[in-house]
Amino acid sequence: MSSAVPMAEIYRGDFLESVHYGHAVIAHASGEVIEALGDPDQVMLPRSSIKMMQALPLLESGAGDGLSEERLALACASHSGEARHVERVSRWLGDLGLDEHALCCGPQASRDRELRHAMIRDGEAPSRLHNNCSGKHAGFLALARHLGVSLDYVDPDNAVQKAVKAAIEDTCGEDSRGFGIDGCSAPNYAVTLAGFARGLAQFASDRNESAREMAAARLRNAMMAYPGLVAGKGRACTELMQAMPGKYAVKTGAEGVFSAIIPDMNIGIALKITDGATRASEIAMAALLVRVGALDANNPTAARYLERPIRNWDGLLTGFERAAPHTQQG
Secondary structure, rough: OOOOEEEEEEEEEOOOEEEEEEEEEEOOOOOOEEEEEEEOOOOOOOOHHHHHHHHHHHHHHOOOOOOOOHHHHHOOOOOOOHHHHHHHHHHHHHOOOOOHHOOOOOOOOOOOOHHHHHHOOOOOOOOOOOOOOHHHHHHHHHHHHHHOOOOOOOOOOHHHHHHHHHHHHHHHOOOOEEEOOOOOOEEEOOOEEHHHHHHHHHHHHHOOOOHHHHHHHHHHHHHHOHHHHHHHOOOHHHHHHHHHOOOOEEEEEEEEEEEEEHHHOOOEEEEEEEOOHHHHHHHHHHHHHOOOOOOOOHHHHHHHHHHHEEEEEOOEEEEEEEEEEHHOOO
8 A cells, every 4th residue: 555645735835835745646547546546445535526436327317318408517517506517407397396405405605796796785595506516416316207207316225325335336346345435425435546536537538339338438428518507707627628628527526626527538537635734736737737748838827726825804916826747747
């Protein structure tokens, strides 16, 4: 077992003030682990970075036949609860003959500052539609309706979650080590970092023959086509995908997890920051995209994530946060 390695560094002046450690695996669609930083056998909860795998049964079952790319992107999203997200999820539920009360995710304040403040001024409470996982849950509801099972779709014994677990295990090529309950109340199944990277690489495969391969390609392509629906304004997922349109799909997760699917290279990348810091996972994922050649280090978006200034309350530049040197270049 290898120890975690430095992924991101925080400087104040010339002093290295903090270091974020983590693990990362780069895998090929053939199943080969191309490179591992840290411990590839690290067992982790992939959190929201695994949403594309959670959406596989929606398509493989036939429940997603005819679904637009916008709705498929929302099924994989951790959106910001912007008006465009809320409106689209609401319409999807309406087409299912349901409303927000069918969602098992809890109410969550919008991350869109203007909308959040407008709702406060108007005395409007956050709803389940604003929850960052409402698109994923709309997909779960569509699957539950298709299967004719209980709409208590977050129950691990519900057919929806049994299908999700089977899809994750099959795609990652390993049995899950168990699950934790995610912030949206759905089970989140644990896998090894290497297994997760292999699973992500299946979404990058250029094969398009089996139902699984076609489902994975549809979800991947939807994420790349609608990066603004996958996250939102100012979010790392959206900005990194917009930096190189159509080149890769990336997905954040809570507690310092990040995933990437790179079709041109048939590879997947799985990342876990050990202390759970989001700032570190965003920096490290940008660096790993540069490392494999998917993102140009000179791209303005890449440059902003690879080294970000730190300013104090008076606007003075006091330091910077950057990718650890070996993360970007092996």
